[in-house]
Amino acid sequence: MGRYGGLIRRAVLNSTSAGIVTVCFAGCLTHHVHHTFISPSQQPPSNTSKRASHALRVSLLTCLTFVLLGGTFQSTSPSSLFSPGAFARSSVPAPSAAYATPREKRLLISLYRKHGCHTCGTRANLQVIGDHVPPNVVVKAIGGKLNSIKQVFLPHCPSCSSKQGAALTRSLVDGKWKGVGKASVVHFRPRLFWAAGTLVANAGDWQELESFEAAAENLAVTTVDKLRRLFSN
Structure with a gap:
């Protein structure tokens, strides 16, 4: 569709990218506010790498929750007419x-x-x-x-x-x-997926999320190992 099609594809790509950034930022901000003021808990250590890992963990969980609740990243951006x-x-x-x-x-x-x-x-x-x-x-x-x-x-x-x-x-x-x-x-309508950050924040502080990640990783490794043994016999 020529110029029009190119504009629309770029608009969708840009709005989706902006949506991912928005959801990640909102998730991290909500998690920080919740565990600093609402339900104070142990904050992430000053170690930069651990803080970065925690932010990435919260971002991924928020994005996953957002999508599971029916959200689309494009829905966080203004709608094209x-x-x-x-x-x-x-x-x-x-x-x-x-x-x-x-x-x-x-x-x-x-x-x-x-x-x-x-x-x-x-x-x-x-x-x-x-x-x-x-x-x-x-x-x-x-x-x-x-x-x-x-x-x-x-x-x-x-x-x-x-x-x-x-x-x-x-x-x-x-x-x-x-x-x-x-x-x-520009729009804003109450939808369940906007609660994604709050749900992740209530799931636990950085230590609990880290433990959950470790348990999930261990389960995945164990499952893959069992499957390999099963199919190798």
């Missing part, structure tokens, strides 16, 4: 540039109730709009044929749909694609 938003989880195939059919609309409403608007995450307004991704006008502007480029429907709320229309107007000049400009929405 021209590509799948931070709350996009599933989509409905869009066979043409036409509006969503009643059947497709029912599927979109179901996704909306479960995940919210794919851009901002709201579930407050059931006046769901089927958002073509990529938008029809963008496909036309970059010289693509609507039937040759795969599009999907994602659930959109009226507010984000209106913002998308304004952003598209700014990005198209004489019917030609001139760039995305300001085409993102």
